[in-house]
Amino acid sequence: MRANRGTVIGGLFVGLAFLTAGCGSSPGAGASPSGSPKESITVASFNFSESAILAQIYGQALKAKGYTITFKLNLGSREIVEPALEKGDIDLYPGYAATELEFQNKAKGEATPDAVATVAKLNTYLNPKGLEALTPSSAVDENAFAVLKSGKWGSYTKLSDLTPVASQMVLGGPPECPTRPFCEAGLKKVYGLNFKDFKALDAGGPLTKAALDQGSIDIGLIFSSDSAYSTGKYVQLQDDKHLQNADNVVPIIRKDKANDEVVSVLNSVDAKLTTDVLVSLNKKADVDKEDPDVIASDWLKSNGFTS
Amino acid sequence: MTFLQSAVAWFLDGAHWHGTDGVPNRLSEHLLMSGVSVLAAAIVALPIGIGLGHRGRGGFVAINVSNVGRAIPSFGLLVIALQVFGIGAKPAFVALFALAIPPMMTNSYVGITQVDPDVREAARGMGMRERAILFRVEIPLALPLIMAGLRTSAVQVVATATLAALVAWGGLGRYIVDGLAQRDFVQVFCGAVLVAVLSIIVELALAGLQRLALPRGLRLTQTTSPDVPRDLTTGLKAA
Amino acid sequence: MLAAGVLADATDPWIRWDWVFRHIPVIGGALVQHVQLTAIAVGIGLLISLPLGFWAWRIPLARGPILSLTGILYTIPSLALFAILVPFTGLSTLTAEIGLVSYTLLILIRNVVVGLDGVPAEVREAATGMGYRPLARLIRIDFPLAVPAIIAGIRIATVTTIGLVTVTALIGLGGLGELILQGLINDFKSPLLVGAVLSVALAVVADLSLSGLQRLATPWSRGEGRA
Numbered sequence: 001m002r003a004n005r006g007t008v009i010g011g012l013f014v015g016l017a018f019l020t021a022g023c024g025s026s027p028g029a030g031a032s033p034s035g036s037p038k039e040s041i042t043v044a045s046f047n048f049s050e051s052a053i054l055a056q057i058y059g060q061a062l063k064a065k066g067y068t069i070t071f072k073l074n075l076g077s078r079e080i081v082e083p084a085l086e087k088g089d090i091d092l093y094p095g096y097a098a099t100e101l102e103f104q105n106k107a108k109g110e111a112t113p114d115a116v117a118t119v120a121k122l123n124t125y126l127n128p129k130g131l132e133a134l135t136p137s138s139a140v141d142e143n144a145f146a147v148l149k150s151g152k153w154g155s156y157t158k159l160s161d162l163t164p165v166a167s168q169m170v171l172g173g174p175p176e177c178p179t180r181p182f183c184e185a186g187l188k189k190v191y192g193l194n195f196k197d198f199k200a201l202d203a204g205g206p207l208t209k210a211a212l213d214q215g216s217i218d219i220g221l222i223f224s225s226d227s228a229y230s231t232g233k234y235v236q237l238q239d240d241k242h243l244q245n246a247d248n249v250v251p252i253i254r255k256d257k258a259n260d261e262v263v264s265v266l267n268s269v270d271a272k273l274t275t276d277v278l279v280s281l282n283k284k285a286d287v288d289k290e291d292p293d294v295i296a297s298d299w300l301k302s303n304g305f306t307s
Numbered sequence: 308m309t310f311l312q313s314a315v316a317w318f319l320d321g322a323h324w325h326g327t328d329g330v331p332n333r334l335s336e337h338l339l340m341s342g343v344s345v346l347a348a349a350i351v352a353l354p355i356g357i358g359l360g361h362r363g364r365g366g367f368v369a370i371n372v373s374n375v376g377r378a379i380p381s382f383g384l385l386v387i388a389l390q391v392f393g394i395g396a397k398p399a400f401v402a403l404f405a406l407a408i409p410p411m412m413t414n415s416y417v418g419i420t421q422v423d424p425d426v427r428e429a430a431r432g433m434g435m436r437e438r439a440i441l442f443r444v445e446i447p448l449a450l451p452l453i454m455a456g457l458r459t460s461a462v463q464v465v466a467t468a469t470l471a472a473l474v475a476w477g478g479l480g481r482y483i484v485d486g487l488a489q490r491d492f493v494q495v496f497c498g499a500v501l502v503a504v505l506s507i508i509v510e511l512a513l514a515g516l517q518r519l520a521l522p523r524g525l526r527l528t529q530t531t532s533p534d535v536p537r538d539l540t541t542g543l544k545a546a
Numbered sequence: 547m548l549a550a551g552v553l554a555d556a557t558d559p560w561i562r563w564d565w566v567f568r569h570i571p572v573i574g575g576a577l578v579q580h581v582q583l584t585a586i587a588v589g590i591g592l593l594i595s596l597p598l599g600f601w602a603w604r605i606p607l608a609r610g611p612i613l614s615l616t617g618i619l620y621t622i623p624s625l626a627l628f629a630i631l632v633p634f635t636g637l638s639t640l641t642a643e644i645g646l647v648s649y650t651l652l653i654l655i656r657n658v659v660v661g662l663d664g665v666p667a668e669v670r671e672a673a674t675g676m677g678y679r680p681l682a683r684l685i686r687i688d689f690p691l692a693v694p695a696i697i698a699g700i701r702i703a704t705v706t707t708i709g710l711v712t713v714t715a716l717i718g719l720g721g722l723g724e725l726i727l728q729g730l731i732n733d734f735k736s737p738l739l740v741g742a743v744l745s746v747a748l749a750v751v752a753d754l755s756l757s758g759l760q761r762l763a764t765p766w767s768r769g770e771g772r773a
Contacts, residue, residue: 079490080490174488175485175488198327200488206732206733207474207475210393210475214395286732286733287557289562289734289736374753377709378709378749378753380708380712380722380723380745382713382723383738383742384742387739387742389548389730390548390729390735393548465623466621466622466624469625470623470713480625483625483626493633495632496629503626507618507621543706544620546625546713
């Protein structure tokens with residue numbers, strides 16, 4: 001057939017289109033060829049200091065391997081952070097496995113104390129969205145409820161002990177606590193605790209602790225990895241009926257940024273994170289008022305991730 | 308549902324009208340705290356302002372306490388009070404009390420000193436003693452400005468009481484603060500509307516009271532509207 | 547620790563200089579952002595208030611409604627006004643500026659009116675007698691004589707706005723309020739004190755500068771004692 005100019009040019013364009021489609025902007029699951037510039041990754045955190053520290057740890061570990069890291073710390077609650085990840089405004093954040101799962105499944109109650117199973121279930125929701133939860137660490141930070149040791153309820157040790165007396169107690173926590181499945185709503189459902197009143201304070205922060213100290217609340221939400229527990233001032237009531245599930249720290253990442261190297265770096269960092277490590281990192285932030293980036297870099301250095 | 312429909316639904320929801328977090332309780336907390344703070348501040352500020360004005364001394368302090376007060380951010384004042392006094396009603400009261408003093412002190416001082424000296428002379432000439440001059444001549448004539456100061460303080464206290472929700476106190480500000488924390492913008496909006504309406508009602512009520520407080524003789528001779536103060540340095544907006 | 551009283555506990559003194567030095571870029575950034583937000587608010591406020599104030603002065607029937615409306619706006623607490631706007635304009639600089647500008651209007655318009663009111667009638671008549679047409683008289687006589695009052699208004703509006711900008715930290719903006727907020731969330735005195743003190747200092751500097759400007763703008767009053 002006679003190839004006229006139009007066909008040739010058209011063919012060239014089609015050919016170009018095929019060629020460029022092959023070289024996508026993201027390397028996907030394959031490792032980037034050596035010598036090409038590494039990914040830029042945006043790491044975000046929730047708006048409390050432990051989350052900022054974890055985000056800094058992930059980010060700085062990746063930075064040490066040559067990735068360009070942008071931090072968007074203290075972005076807000078999960079209601080803000082997760083949609084941002086879905087949209088691609090951020091690429092990675094340190095999540096807590098069970099709470100992430102219950103957020104994805106609209107509180108269906110599928111999380112269990114088994115971290116691996118919880119993460120597997122979580123991925124069935126995340127993968128279709130182009131997201132992924134990597135290997136969970138053994139470090140756990142879950143909702144925990146505490147009473148003042150020197151106060152009226154200081155002799156109690158378990159949440160189930162409170163069933164007969166809950167109606168005399170005022171619960172303090174973050175404003176969303178009454179409706180959250182791992183907070184007041186869950187306490188009511190699993191333990192049958194109907195508190196006298198609820199006071200909106202902060203998420204396990206200084207206002208909640210001050211309220212416990214002053215006696216304006218009887219029981220407050222203080223996260224299980226909070227350094228305040230190491231002082232012995234507060235009694236963490238045991239979650240004997242397992243309301244809280246496996247809230248292990250786990251990186252939640254966009255699949256298009258999760259190449260082999262990134263995954264291996266994050267997993268090796270997670271392997272070294274334990275709950276005790278979290279408590280000690282939190283102490284540096286809460287008591288010594290150190291900055292998250294300094295706390296992170298110190299920890300990474302002493303654990304051999306950076307030099 | 309459009310946003311505004313959700314807002315209307317919030318107001319119509321019975322659950323929002325009873326209990327600790329219900330509108331009546333939050334409203335009464337807000338009004339009580341505001342009233343007590345302004346009253347306490349008045350007890351301190353008015354005698355000082357009037358006294359200094361009557362003696363014609365301490366003008367520098369009485370006038371500049373408002374200039375200084377205007378420069379202090381009320382948000383910062385609240386959090387500092389929190390650090391010193393802990394959470395709850397105490398830091399809120401201390402911050403609001405401190406905020407309410409300057410307008411009343413300055414305005415009562417200016418009000419007394421601006422009483423026409425001829426009137427004072429006339430009273431003295433009539434044989435009135437100092438105390439009588441103060442209570443029967445100076446204070447009544449200064450009343451419009453004293454009331455203006457009270458009004459400014461009250462409106463500012465009601466406004467700043469909104470922020471006091473941040474230091475774990477109650478009041479109508481709770482809806483805004485808790486709503487922002489949970490991204491529940493309907494709650495935020497409805498709380499804000501409540502606060503705005505309350506502030507406007509307080510302002511208008513006190514403006515009316517101010518007009519009533521004007522001695523009849525003065526009311527007839529008043530040429531400028533009482534909303535345009537003769538003293539250009541008043542007018543405080545802290546929160 | 548909260549409620550440690552005025553005597554801070556050992557781990558959290560009222561000011562930690564090592565923290566301050568380490569965070570100078572953050573503090574500087576907050577200060578710059580604070581100045582920007584203030585300047586935009588007062589600038590736009592002035593642009594709106596000059597014509598509105600003129601009309602309020604010129605048209606007696608308009609004066610009441612204009613002053614009442616801006617007065618009502620002024621009464622609304624800032625957090626509430628920002629909160630009312632957020633569902634429509636988001637957690638953005640726009641929301642903050644709409645609110646901040648609104649609060650400058652009452653002060654500025656009122657001072658424009660008082661300033662123009664304060665021009666002695668004899669001066670105005672003399673100008674007309676000299677052949678000035680209304681617009682020329684407005685620009686070359688009325689407004690210049692109103693300048694002291696207008697600048698007094700700008701002073702009050704600026705100091706007021708500086709304080710209100712701290713509240714914008716609660717809708718996600720920065721400025722010095724961000725440091726105060728950090729002090730609240732982290733129970734940390736240093737950023738709290740730095741934020742509050744710098745806010746006061748900024749207000750004082752602004753007030754003194756504008757007061758100097760006021761004196762420069764009124765050469766005829768420099769001979770007398772009081773500004």
